[in-house]
Each structure stands twice: as C-alpha cells, then as structure tokens.
Amino acid sequence: MITLALSKGRIFEETMPLLEKAGIVPSEDPEKSRKLIIGTNQPDVRIIIVRATDVPTYVQHGAADLGVAGKDVLIEHSGAGLYQPLDLNIARCRLCVAAAESFDYASAIKQGARLRIATKYVNSAREHFAKRGVHVDLIKLYGSMELAPLVGLADAIVDLVSTGSTLRANKLVEVEEICDISSRLVVNQAALKMKYEQLSPILAVFAEAVGAGT
Ligand code: PRT
C-alpha cells in the first residue's frame, strides 16, 4: 500500500492533474466528503487528508510514504527523514513582509527601531531579519496575520501573498519580499528504499509532468 498525504484546497486541486498523469484517480472529493482516508482507482494507493502544516510530520514518521507540502511549511518543519526530490511548481506564492499603509517601515528600519513582527513563519522571519541586521520581537500566530498590525499587536507581519487582495482589503502593503514559494514532493526516506518498485513510477511521472525529466 502507498499512502499519499495531501491537504485540502489548492494543494489537493493542483496535485490532481499530476496524479491523473500517473493514472491515479481519487474515488472521492475531499471538499465534499468528510472522510480523511480516500481510496483511489488503484487498490494499492490511498490518499490521506491532513492539515497543510502536518504533511511533513506524517511523511517523516512514515504514516504516509509521500506527500505534497509548501516550501513555507518545509522551512518551518525540521525536514528530518524527508527526501525532497521535486519542486512541483504548484500553489505558487511569495513570502513577504507587510505593514500598514500608514506605517513608515523604511524609516523605522533606518532609525534602528526594534520591530514587533507577527507571523506563523517564525523560522523564516528570524532568518530574514537577522540577515538584514534588523532587531525584531517575533509574535507567533496561527492565522489571520493581516489583523495584527491593524489592532496594534505588531508593526509588521511576515505572510504569504499571491494576488495581494488580502493585503489590499486590510490596507496593508508589501514592504519586502523574502522568497518565492511553491510546493514540493516529499518522500519518506525509508519508504523510498522499501517500496522503490511502487514509488519510482509515480516519482518518474511527476518529474516528467513538471519538466524535471526522469
Ligand atoms: O488554510 P489552513 O489554515 O487550513 O491551512 P494552510 O493555510 O496552511 O493551507 P492552505 O491550503 O491555505 O495552503 C497550503 C499551501 O498553499 C501553503 O503552505 C502555501 O505553500 C501555498 N499557498 C499558495 C498559499 C497561498 N498561495 C496563499 N495565498 N497559502 C496561503 N495563502 C494565504 C495567505 O496566507 C494570505 O492569508 O492567502 C492569503 C493571501 O492571498 P492573496 O491572494 O489575497 O494574496
């Protein structure tokens, strides 16, 4: 049995065309079903539905053989025991620093102010500001980061941006780009050895589909 860990929403949707190329078709739509284990047209392949941030954990411990996770999630997770053979180039966005339109971020930095930064991405944020030599107090949040500068919890946030409409709707502006983000295939290192016969054709189809060759 091969177990693939995916999160609902954009990762599931954007992984589907790749799975279809590998001849794998889920028997249910996770948006409509409440089932967390979904069978496929292949009796020895199943999909488990987990939170996006939990995908690396399931794969690391071998509860899933492979999965798809955002680079944002992988940077925050230790990545131990995970083989990351492919950038699937899906669920693309960028990790940014954003602040209220009314906050003069550039001057604050110039004056050497200590900034309060709210984010779910504490590792990425710590590394970014350390590189820039900016002193920050990091405030860990689990969602809706956009609210923090509006109610005085933080001076700025580190969050993912794709269209920019969430920032605009909350009168925030992007002040720095940290990095581009896309989702990667992650594979349990032990499973890759033990189940090589079953996994390698799937990996080959994925590689071909994203133009990485085989
Ligand atoms: O939503 P939930 O809390 O369940 O979990 P999640 O947010 O971790 O999962 P999900 O499915 O929303 O995101 C899974 C992966 O998709 C992330 O790990 C990213 O790698 C990738 N991705 C791509 C995004 C976005 N684009 C994105 N725009 N993840 C989140 N967003 C959010 C962003 O945080 C912000 O709140 O969308 C909002 C901004 O979008 P725009 O279009 O308004 O700029």
Ligand code: MG
């Ligand atoms: Mg989300």
